[in-house]
Amino acid sequence: MILEMKVPSPGESIKEVEIATWLVKDGDYVEKDQAIAEVDSDKATLELPAEASGIITLKAEEGDAVAVGAVVCLIDTDAAKPSGEAPVAEAKPVVEAPKPEVKEAPKAVETPKATPAATTTYASGTPSPAARKILDEKNIASSDIVGTGKDGRITKDDAVNAVPSMGTPTGGSRGSERSKLSMLRRKVAERLVAAKNETAMLTTFNEVNMTPINTIRNEYKDAFKAKHGGLGLGYMSFFTKAVTRALKLYPDVNSMIDGDYKIAYDFCDISIAVSGPKGLMVPVVRSAENLTFRGVEGEIKRLAIKSRDGQITVDDMTGGTFTITNGGVFGSMLSTPIINPPQSGILGMHNIIERPIAVNGKVEIHPMMYVALSYDHRIIDGRESVGFLVAVKEALENPLELLMDNNPKKALEL
Numbered sequence: 001m002i003l004e005m006k007v008p009s010p011g012e013s014i015k016e017v018e019i020a021t022w023l024v025k026d027g028d029y030v031e032k033d034q035a036i037a038e039v040d041s042d043k044a045t046l047e048l049p050a051e052a053s054g055i056i057t058l059k060a061e062e063g064d065a066v067a068v069g070a071v072v073c074l075i076d077t078d079a080a081k082p083s084g085e086a087p088v089a090e091a092k093p094v095v096e097a098p099k100p101e102v103k104e105a106p107k108a109v110e111t112p113k114a115t116p117a118a119t120t121t122y123a124s125g126t127p128s129p130a131a132r133k134i135l136d137e138k139n140i141a142s143s144d145i146v147g148t149g150k151d152g153r154i155t156k157d158d159a160v161n162a163v164p165s166m167g168t169p170t171g172g173s174r175g176s177e178r179s180k181l182s183m184l185r186r187k188v189a190e191r192l193v194a195a196k197n198e199t200a201m202l203t204t205f206n207e208v209n210m211t212p213i214n215t216i217r218n219e220y221k222d223a224f225k226a227k228h229g230g231l232g233l234g235y236m237s238f239f240t241k242a243v244t245r246a247l248k249l250y251p252d253v254n255s256m257i258d259g260d261y262k263i264a265y266d267f268c269d270i271s272i273a274v275s276g277p278k279g280l281m282v283p284v285v286r287s288a289e290n291l292t293f294r295g296v297e298g299e300i301k302r303l304a305i306k307s308r309d310g311q312i313t314v315d316d317m318t319g320g321t322f323t324i325t326n327g328g329v330f331g332s333m334l335s336t337p338i339i340n341p342p343q344s345g346i347l348g349m350h351n352i353i354e355r356p357i358a359v360n361g362k363v364e365i366h367p368m369m370y371v372a373l374s375y376d377h378r379i380i381d382g383r384e385s386v387g388f389l390v391a392v393k394e395a396l397e398n399p400l401e402l403l404m405d406n407n408p409k410k411a412l413e414l
């Protein structure tokens with residue numbers, strides 16, 4: 001029986017996918033549920049499992065865009081599984097026949113060659129002594145000059161008039177490679193350009209003193225890890241809690257435009273930008289306002305592992321009312337993050353640098369982080385955007401009172 005394998009629908013709005021990589025070859029024997037291909041949609045990369053065991057015949061090439069429901073391969077379910085390779089016959093030693101003795105021929109007596117007479121004619125491209133001196137001073141190769149003298153000889157005037165090349169120095173590799181962008185990367189590019197062109201995007205900045213958070217982490221991170229099965233107490237849980245608090249204070253930042261209407265949400269689905277093998281992924285932490293520190297850290301870790309392993313699904317990345325992105329893990333000091341449409345706001349975290357700041361009239365050194373809020377000015381006014389970012393700053397600089405109700409052990413479930 002020949003089974004036709006068709007492209008399943010990865011999501012409600014997805015009409016076609018792209019064959020990113022075939023994990024098997026034409027004519028291979030595959031087992032049922034074995035991953036045979038990776039397919040890219042405009043939202044995620046998914047594995048395509050074999051629907052039955054048998055010999056596979058591929059019907060699409062890598063890089064082909066195929067419609068959902070189209071046949072991409074055939075599986076001959078009646079084909080027997082190969083039992084293994086046939087034994088290799090033992091090679092017999094080859095006995096070489098004796099070679100006939102060859103007598104060495106007498107050496108020919110070399111006849112001395114006549115020494116060619118000296119000539120004063122220069123080959124084409126050869127500089128005169130005066131021209132060579134000038135070219136050496138200018139650090140110009142004679143091969144870069146076209147001589148105008150007799151037989152193409154480079155004259156002194158040629159050297160004087162020569163101009164050093166301003167191009168790239170030669171000697172290194174100058175190859176190039178053209179490769180097609182994946183469907184996911186093309187969709188990301190399309191969405192980023194749309195966000196720049198279709199929103200009134202503006203960015204406001206502030207800075208956060210990370211000393212209070214560092215103090216809490218240093219005191220409780222070991223106990224937190226031991227209590228919660230190796231889960232780390234990172235910065236993302238503090239930022240997520242600070243953001244959900246600020247979104248409740250400034251609900252316009254937790255809304256979006258739909259034509260002539262504004263859609264406001266009473267929940268906080270926080271998209272967390274993570275870097276995966278296929279590029280940037282933005283999975284969603286659902287109802288983050290109801291999660292504890294342990295809940296936030298656990299959910300972020302789960303989604304990050306799925307992104308890293310290429311197991312992230314469309315449902316994992318669908319929705320989201322606000323986004324947090326952390327360029328600081330790559331060393332970014334400051335940036336203007338691009339809104340993740342149709343959302344209206346995105347918070348950018350950056351690296352932590354010890355800097356001198358004024359504290360109660362004195363100069364002190366503290367770990368500081370710049371934070372940036374990019375927002376859609378069509379729906380969020382300056383008062384809301386600046387107030388939101390200040391509220392985030394206040395919560396991060398006073399986490400005991402504003403995020404932990406002055407009881408860190410209870411907040412961290414220790």
